[in-house]
Structure formats: structure tokens, C-alpha cells
Amino acid sequence: MWYNEIGGGMYDYLFVGLPHRDGRAIVYREHGQVYARVLGKLLGLTTEMASCFEYPSPPLWVTRLTPYVRDTRVAYYDLAEFDTDSISHTPLAAVYLLSCFTSTFHRAVVFAQMMKARDRDCKVVLGGSHVVGSAVDDAVALGLFDVVVRGEGEAYMECAESFRDRVYDAAPVSLDLLPMPDYSLIRDRERFIDVTVMTSRGCPYGCIYCLEGERPYRVKSIDRVVAEVEDALAEFPRANFVRFNDSSFTARFDIVELCAELTVLEGMCQTRANIMSDNVLSALMGANIRTINVGCETGSAQLLHRLGKRIDKEMIVSSLRRAKEKGFVVNTYWMVGVPGEKPETVRETADFIRYLFDRGLTDLAEMSICVPYPGTPLHRDPRDIEIEHDVLYHRYRENDLSCTRTREMSADEIYDAWRQTARVITDRMATRL
Numbered sequence: 001m002w003y004n005e006i007g008g009g010m011y012d013y014l015f016v017g018l019p020h021r022d023g024r025a026i027v028y029r030e031h032g033q034v035y036a037r038v039l040g041k042l043l044g045l046t047t048e049m050a051s052c053f054e055y056p057s058p059p060l061w062v063t064r065l066t067p068y069v070r071d072t073r074v075a076y077y078d079l080a081e082f083d084t085d086s087i088s089h090t091p092l093a094a095v096y097l098l099s100c101f102t103s104t105f106h107r108a109v110v111f112a113q114m115m116k117a118r119d120r121d122c123k124v125v126l127g128g129s130h131v132v133g134s135a136v137d138d139a140v141a142l143g144l145f146d147v148v149v150r151g152e153g154e155a156y157m158e159c160a161e162s163f164r165d166r167v168y169d170a171a172p173v174s175l176d177l178l179p180m181p182d183y184s185l186i187r188d189r190e191r192f193i194d195v196t197v198m199t200s201r202g203c204p205y206g207c208i209y210c211l212e213g214e215r216p217y218r219v220k221s222i223d224r225v226v227a228e229v230e231d232a233l234a235e236f237p238r239a240n241f242v243r244f245n246d247s248s249f250t251a252r253f254d255i256v257e258l259c260a261e262l263t264v265l266e267g268m269c270q271t272r273a274n275i276m277s278d279n280v281l282s283a284l285m286g287a288n289i290r291t292i293n294v295g296c297e298t299g300s301a302q303l304l305h306r307l308g309k310r311i312d313k314e315m316i317v318s319s320l321r322r323a324k325e326k327g328f329v330v331n332t333y334w335m336v337g338v339p340g341e342k343p344e345t346v347r348e349t350a351d352f353i354r355y356l357f358d359r360g361l362t363d364l365a366e367m368s369i370c371v372p373y374p375g376t377p378l379h380r381d382p383r384d385i386e387i388e389h390d391v392l393y394h395r396y397r398e399n400d401l402s403c404t405r406t407r408e409m410s411a412d413e414i415y416d417a418w419r420q421t422a423r424v425i426t427d428r429m430a431t432r433l
């Protein structure tokens with residue numbers, strides 16, 4: 001854990017980092033280590049550099065919001081270990097700022113409880129991708145958060161003194177008008193060898209399990225992106241790897257022009273099978289963005305359709321083949337427990353993953369369990385899937401069994417299917433070493 005010392009006393013604002021990795025991530029640790037080694041080997045990185053893929057990058061949300069509180073007494077406290085001792089050593093602050101995913105919401109609750117018990121006058125502000133839709137009401141009902149920010153944090157930070165309303169509806173912002181990320185609260189910069197840049201927000205697609213498609217899609221201008229990349233690399237002396245964390249980086253209408261302006265030493269982005277034309281792939285390679293993450297999700301043609309992916313298996317195979325012919329390192333994303341999942345469809349997914357590995361069409365893969373995240377179409381309309389609402393999200397852990405069941409698979413069976421398909425992936429990746 002690390003934070004800026006101010007010589008005692010109390011901070012005006014304290015950004016608090018909630019650790020993301022536990023539960024399934026721990027079960028999945030072997031996978032993470034093999035993943036990092038294979039990726040490092042394929043990119044020709046040293047072992048030390050490759051290990052960065054096992055750890056988080058500098059927290060983007062803190063750098064985005066720091067400009068709004070730059071002139072106050074402010075710090076970032078990274079709770080890398082989420083235990084009672086670490087939480088109780090949290091520096092005193094008037095306002096604690098938290099950002100949470102669904103998988104870290106339970107930690108936001110524990111943290112707020114402990115801070116309120118220590119100082120009932122402190123304020124706790126909660127934002128992040130979890131607090132949308134009905135999750136906002138659930139968070140408010142707990143009575144622990146002074147403000148729940150629904151939407152993008154920058155709009156709230158412009159009026160951060162406002163504690164009148166329990167829910168702050170932050171309108172989508174125009175990305176080029178935002179202040180540049182401010183890295184001044186990030187300490188120990190030598191430990192980072194990768195940086196994260198987002199060139200857009202939202203996604204023009206509408207996969208039913210994903211929140212990104214629910215947000216208006218906006219892109220930053222090319223000049224702005226180039227400036228952010230240069231700034232980020234300048235701030236971290238050892239960094240030479242840029243993760244473009246856009247949900248669908250190649251969905252940008254100007255992706256070819258943007259790549260022509262970028263000079264990254266090594267880069268990674270996320271894309272999907274229908275936006276991987278020859279032209280786009282050549283542009284990525286020209287910018288040294290040599291690693292692509294492709295959302296495939298399932299090997300069942302029927303379930304691909306049910307998920308609203310607007311891609312099919314043939315398209316996946318042909319786009320991955322094009323990418324491999326051009327020399328990309330390819331990582332594919334997969335899920336089990338999707339609506340309509342049954343043992344046969346899990347087998348289809350495992351078979352499809354084996355097929356892609358055996359033909360050299362994917363080098364790496366990641367498996368997760370489908371979660372009906374609040375705010376998504378799947379959460380609003382959970383047809384063919386039953387959400388275990390006794391597993392409320394403030395008690396949800398990533399290492400729980402699946403929080404859903406389908407008509408033909410129980411939560412236990414979905415969890416077992418996840419473990420087995422993850423094993424298939426880890427074993428297949430290990431053959432690359």
C-alpha cells in the first residue's frame with residue numbers, strides 16, 4: 001500500500017484503491033502465470049517485464065479525477081491487501097472516493113462501514129461501473145455512502161462539494177474537453193512497465209451481458225490520444241507497453257489514421273471479429289500494437305446469437321486467421337453460464353477453443369463466468385437464465401459459485417464447467433512455452 005505523505009493531519013480527499021484480484025483470480029493464478037510467460041515469450045520480453053501482465057496498471061480512474069482536486073490535500077491509498085489491519089491504517093480524510101466493479105462492491109461496503117465507525121462525520125463517495133441501474137438503489141439503501149455517482153465521475157468532481165443528494169446523475173462528458181490525466185498521486189513509478197490509455201468510452205455494439213454498449217459511444221481526437229500516450233510514457237520511466245483499454249479499440253471510424261500517428265514501443269488492444277479487416281490489422285501492426293484481445297465468448301452458434309454478438313464462428317475463424325498471418329499475438333475471451341447454457345454448449349465451447357489453439361489461431365485465452373451485471377440488458381431481462389437474487393451484489397464475490405443458473409445447469413455445474421474449460425485453456429497455453 002502506498003500514498004503521499006502530507007506530514008500528518010487529515011486529507012481533504014483520499015482516493016482509495018480496492019483490490020480486484022481474489023477468488024476466481026486466485027483459483028486462476030496458475031493460468032495468470034502461464035498467460036504472462038507465454039505472452040512475454042511471444043513478444044520477446046524479459047521475465048521481469050512479462051510479470052507485469054499479472055499485476056494491475058496505474059489506476060486510470062485516479063489519474064482522470066485528480067485534476068479536479070489538485071489544489072487540495074489529496075492522496076491515493078492503494079489497499080492492495082484488503083485486510084482489517086490495512087483498512088484500519090487508512091489515513092484520515094474528510095472525503096473518501098471509491099470506484100468499484102461488481103466484483104469489488106462488497107469491499108466498498110466493508111470499507112465504508114469501517115470508515116463510518118471510525119469517524120461518523122466523514123463522507124464516502126462511491127462511483128464506478130457497478131453503480132448503475134438497480135444497483136444504485138441497493139447501494140443507497142445500505143445507508144453507508146453519502147453520494148452514489150451514477151455515470152462518469154468527472155461531472156461529479158466538478159462539484160465535489162455537493163452532498164445534498166444521495167444519487168448524483170453524471171451526464172456523459174465530451175472526452176476532448178476533459179483535463180489530461182494527472183499522474184501526480186501515483187508513487188513508485190519505476191514499478192510500472194505498462195500504462196493504460198483509453199481513446200473512447202462506451203461501445204457501438206450491444207452484447208446483452210455488457211455495460212459498455214449501454215453508454216453513448218464517444219472517441220477522443222487523434223491529437224488528444226497522441227498527447228495522452230506521450231504523457232503516460234513520459235511519466236513512467238520504465239514503461240514501454242501501452243494497453244489501449246477501449247472496449248472495442250478498432251471500432252473507431254478513424255482507427256487507421258490514429259494508428260498512423262501512434263508510435264508505441266509495444267501495444268495491446270481489444271477488438272472483435274467483425275472489425276478486423278486487413279486494412280485495420282495492418283494499421284495496428286504499423287503502430288506496434290501487436291497483441292489483440294478478441295471477444296469470442298462461446299463455441300455455440302445459437303448462444304452467440306442469443307448474446308447479441310453479431311458475429312458467427314466462421315467470422316471468428318477467418319478474422320483470427322488473418323491476424324495470425326500478419327504476426328499478431330492473439331488472446332481470446334470466453335464465458336460459460338450464458339443464457340441457454342447446457343452441458344452440450346459447454347462442450348462446444350471447449351471443442352472450439354481446442355480447435356483454435358490446435359490450428360495456431362489463438363495463443364492465449366481467458367475464461368470467465370457470465371455475470372448479469374447491473375445496468376445490462378441481461379440483468380434487465382434475464383430470459384433463459386435465473387439470477388440468484390439471494391446472492392445480492394453487496395455479498396457477491398468472484399470466487400462464489402456462479403451467481404446464476406440456467407434451465408439445464410445449476411450454479412455448481414456452471415462453476416465446474418468454468419474450472420474445466422479454464423484447465424483446457426491453461427494446458428493448451430502451456431504448450432506454447
Ligand code: SF4
Pocket residue numbers: 203204205206207210211212213247248272295
Ligand atoms: S462485449 Fe465488447 S463488443 Fe460487446 S458491447 Fe461490450 S465492449 Fe462492445
